[in-house]
Amino acid sequence: MAQTVDARQALPERELVPSPPVDLGAAVKWGLIAGMTAVFVSAIGMVQAFEVRSVVVGVDLGYLVLFGAALVFGYAAARPGEQLEGFLAPERGVRNVAAGLIAGLVGGAVLWLFVLLIGAVDIRSVFPSVSPQLRDLLTFGRGAGFAAAALIGGFGLVGALGGGIPVLPERIRAPLVNALAWVLAFGLFEDLFAQIFRGAKVPFLEDLLYQPGGGLSLVGALIVFVLFFAVYLSTASRRETVRSRIATMSPSERRRWVGVGLVVAIVILAVLPQILGNFLSEVFDLAGIFLMMALGLNIVVGYAGLLDLGYVAFFAVGAYTTAVLTSPGSPRWSPEMTFVAALPFIVLAAAMAGIMVGTPVLRMRGDYLAIVTLGFGEIARLLFLSDWLKPYFGGAQGILQIPPLELGPLTFRSSLDFFYPIYAFVLVFAYVSWALQNSRIGRGWMAMREDEPVAEVMGVDVVKAKLTAFVIGAILASFGGALFAHKIGSVFPHSFQILVSIVVLVIIIVGGIGSIPGVVVGALILVGAPELLREFAEFRYLIYGVLLIFMMLKKPEGFIPSRQRARELHQEEMMQDAWLRKEEEAAAAAGS
Amino acid sequence: METGADRGGDGRRPILELRDVDTHYGPIQILKDVTIEIYPGEIVCLLGGNASGKTTTLKTILGYVEPSHGAVFLDGEEISGLPTQERVRRGISMVPENRRLFKRMTVRENLEMGAYLRDDREGIEEDMERVFELFPRVKDRLNQRAGTLSGGEQQMVAVGRALMARPKVLLMDEPSMGLAPVLVAQNFEIIEQIHEQGTTVFVVEQNANMALSIADRGYVLQTGQIVLADTASALLENPEMKKAYLGELE
Secondary structure, eight states, X not given: OOOOOOHHHHSOOOOOBOOOOOOHHHHHHHHHHHHHHHHHHHHTTHXXXXXXXXXXXXXXHHHHHHXXXXXXXXXXXXXXXXXXXXBOOOOOSHXXXXXXXXXXXXXXXXXXXXXXXXXXXXXXXXXTTOOHHHHHHHTTTSHHHHHIIIIIHHHHHHHHHHHHGGGXXXXXXXXXXXXXXXXXXXXXXXXXXXXXXXXXXXXXXXXXXXXXXXXXXXXXXXXXXXXXXXXXXXXXXXXXXXXXXXXXXXXXHHHHHHHHHHHHHHHHHHHHHHHHHHHHHHHHHHHHHHHHHHHHHIIIIIITOOOOSOTHHHHHHHHHHHHHHHOTTOSSOOOOOOHHHHHHHHHHHHHHHHHHHHGGGTTOOHHHHHHHHHHHHHXXXXXXXXXXXXXXXXXXXXXXXXXXXXXXTEEEXXXXXXXXXXXHHHHHHXXXXXXXXXXXXXXXXXXXXXXXXXXHHTTOOHHHHHXXXXXXXXXXXXXXXXXXXXXXXXXXXXXXXXXXXXXXXXXXXXXXXXXXXXXXXXXXXXXXXXXXXXXXXXXXXXXXXXXXXXXXXXXXXXXXXXXXXXXXXXXXXHHHHHHHHHHHHHHHHHHO | OOOOOOOSXXXXXXXXXXXXXXXXXTTEEEEEEEEEEEOTTOEEEEEOOTTSSXXXXXXXXXXXXXXXXXXXXXXXXXXXXXXHHHHHHHTEXXXXXXXXXXXXXXXXHHHHHHTTTOOXXXXXXXXXXXXXXXXXXHHHTTTSBGGGSOHHHHHHHHHHHHHTTOOSEEEEEOTTTTOOHHHXXXXXXXXXXXXXXXXXXXXXXXXXXXXXXXXXXXXEEETTEEEEXXXXXXXXXXXXXXXXXXXXXX
């Protein structure tokens, strides 16, 4: 017998302690938050504004948002804490549901108190939305007594349902949540789905899923739910293997799949506008223009790490250059060029604008850079608005009569037509972004973002790298501006508010900084979705704000983080596992 | 083209030379008439306390500041006046103080950044292999993010990254700064190792004992002037040195 002792046996095993149960006191806190949220969305008029849209079987979006608060915070209250070292896995059971119930009851009570308050005191001078109609809505038109029962009971019930989510076994939980999300999506984006059914020549699906007055029918909701639940349930295990297979793919193999994906994307893009029709194409056009800008800003902020808050300036330069060069209505000088003839000048103007903004800020970093570029963005808008440049750019009256886009023999007039040039450019720019990411200048940008002085010692010409980033970013945005000008047919200074810069920035942050698929998803969600949900229009920036805070707290890397980062993380884990296995084998060998 | 003088006595030409360099920050003079010569294959150290001008000397070599008088030569060609990246291209490479790896990039990406200005794929691969030979542990960590490495491993990657440029002379800024004694010793072993492979090293260091133990020659900088220049062994015996820098009590 060998004398060596297994090191693991020599050490006393530590007893695992049960994890602390879900904190019911904290559930009260979550309930208060739920209640405040419900009061807030009521007081700012969201519930009323959303009342008009029926989502599922007559339940309107207003109530959905209201009771959604109970569901979300009920879940938050019931979610078990992180499993710490030395503890057993937290128990999931009745206590979780109870926590959700408590959160719901407290939230309902808060909202009920609000109903009592607005019944007794008129606060319309401060909150114009707090009207008798709102009170009717919150009391279901039946007085305070019924409201107490309905709100507290309803919130409690929904909160308990939210609390029940963590109790479900993992295998069912994910498909269930995903299927519910799809039901919600089908209800919310009725216009989109109905139009797709009509366009795809399967109109009977529309009649099957949706009720005449709007919203999913009971049958429709059930069909969608069952369908997606089944799909998610049956593919759950396969998705995992596919994912690990993607992670271990060789670069050439991956490139091949990317190629296949690209072909599929092109086919879909070619067919899509025909199915979507004119109105929905409009939505996608707008998302595409923002997507173009987001791809450009992704290079400046995501790759090179230069926080540019005045990005709208380049969009404006592109739009105004196009307007001056192509419109017969250009005030001072109107060469009435075609888009193709004007293109080199647009690129030139954008590049010059990029250098003009980039040069003075070469020595600045971080916050300072952000503030200065913010100023540049406003300067651009004010210049186009100014009396000084009015003879050239028309001041507040802008430039009208921009002709439709012409590319050779093709003329693009309608939103449906515009879909093609916009997404063709998007594809080109996505490719350019991807190629840049893997180029020498791309690596230089990344190193510069990480540590500028050291990058310089490695031989990166940081002046050139920064200016290149600004110029390429400016050119991409100017294309967005040019297409925008042709599409709208006119340009005005007020189209180039600072909000444009911010929306583009939010797109890349929410999507995932540095990640091209992330930028695409970000643009579709943040620009496309609100256009489809017109009721959201007023609250758009509120929702952006909430989304941004949530992302920063919970998912700072974005919805779809750049693949490189994901891969690195994944490999780290795999290597740790491999190391652990080796250690164990060594220990086992020593023990035998 | 100006040619560096043969002052080595044996007909050799210095690989890196600072000749009569004065450097100013605005009206304030930092370096006064600094002359340093480093010959191929040597380890030379520049010693000095805080604010003695060590960092400015490095900045002058790399081109962050230009000398107001005098010049810097690399392999006989004047490089003062050239932009930093051109100096790097010609064969100066640096291991910065505190390593300064690109923490969120992988070890491989860090090493590749060292070869940023090179186009010879095969040569880069070769040098990568050389780095692995020197530091086998780096090879195991290739796809890990640099920020997750231990201090010692990070130092290896930092040196490897600098070597990837295939430098004529390697500058090391305070390799012992902020490291545990074990790591300091390990660090100087690394320097000796790469020196044995034929790399010329210029170490800028406060830790005079450690630096002189591996160096061939040393310069002592005091308020911007070279006050002592001798072989390492002579400096170790120099009574003034002992008193001022080697911490020896009488």
